[in-house]
Amino acid sequence: MKNIGLIGYGVIGKRVADAINAQDDMNLVGVCDVISDWRIQNAVRKNYNIYAATPDAEKTMKDAGISVVGNMMDLLDKVDLIVDCTPKNIAAQNVKIYKEKGIKFIVQGGEKHETTxxxxxxxxxxxxxxxxxxxxxxxxxxxxxxxxxxxxxxxGLLDYARGTLLRRATDPWESHLGGIMNTMVPERDIPSHQGPDAQSVDPDLDVITSAVKVPETLSHLHYWNVKLKKPTTKEEVLNAFKKSTRIKFIQYDQGLVSNNTIKEMYLDMGRPWGDMYEVALWEDMLKVVGDELFYAYVVDNQAIVIPETIDAIRALTGIETDAAKSIAKTNKSLGIN
Structure with a gap:
């Protein structure tokens, strides 16, 4: 049993907190933030211990009737590992503190690879x-x-991959603050940052991405053209994808024709927030032509990294050395079949 702390109780943080709480080999010591509004008040209702990131935040929290059990340093003194889910660039500042205190830590994808x-x-x-x-x-x-x-x-099928990403404009909960309307905004650089980012995990991947920001908030949509190492069949490709427990096949001809219908399906399944931890890949849209593969899928920008974060906790702390066992354990706890 490892003691885990969470810094940043936002869109990702609240989901990570619940996921940690669902594990039997890690203990959520508490969550730390600067907010005192409805977001952190929901954490109070879940009986999570609340820590204030700054003295000003502690005063504001207490004025709002929130019971604060300590500050950020108090939380760090009690944990084996910290998961930092703060907004982009804030985690990079917190890293200095984690290193000084000799605490293991995880940051999210908004930070640069060089941070860790x-x-x-x-x-x-x-x-x-x-x-x-x-x-x-x-x-x-x-x-x-x-x-x-x-x-x-x-x-043994992948030669190289080229993908086009249709990216949601902003997170749903703050779409009233910004985003885009009645327009599309292409990222200027090709490759867009996702291709090189994937290569930070696997340098051998030959992948190039381009991206366009579109006026919606539910999810991302990807189109991929993959050069295979040999002429193959659709069945072989589907069997390869089936080896991943975190790719879910969906059927266009069953009414799952858009990201909102897919979201509705996950809500009907009873997932918290309608979260989709899997890649939802259209099986009946997938096409193989000789040694070329074409497919499309939807990504839940608020949920897909949650199981990855739980597995990362196990890897860093060493409580599970077998990747397959950790993935299976995480999947079971989150209802990924």
């Missing part, structure tokens, strides 16, 4: 993270790229 020197995807490089001091769980889009391409690579 190791980037993580459970089905690809779990073993290389064993007992490290730190890792970075790569972004939602990069996680999906690694899951699908790693499955093809393990089957």
């Amino acid at each position: 020197g190791h980037s993580f995807s459970a089905e690809n490089n779990y073993n290389s993270a064993l007992n490290l001091d730190a890792t970075r769980v790569v972004s939602c889009n990069t996680t999906s790229i690694l899951r699908t391409l790693t499955a093809l690579k393990k089957a």
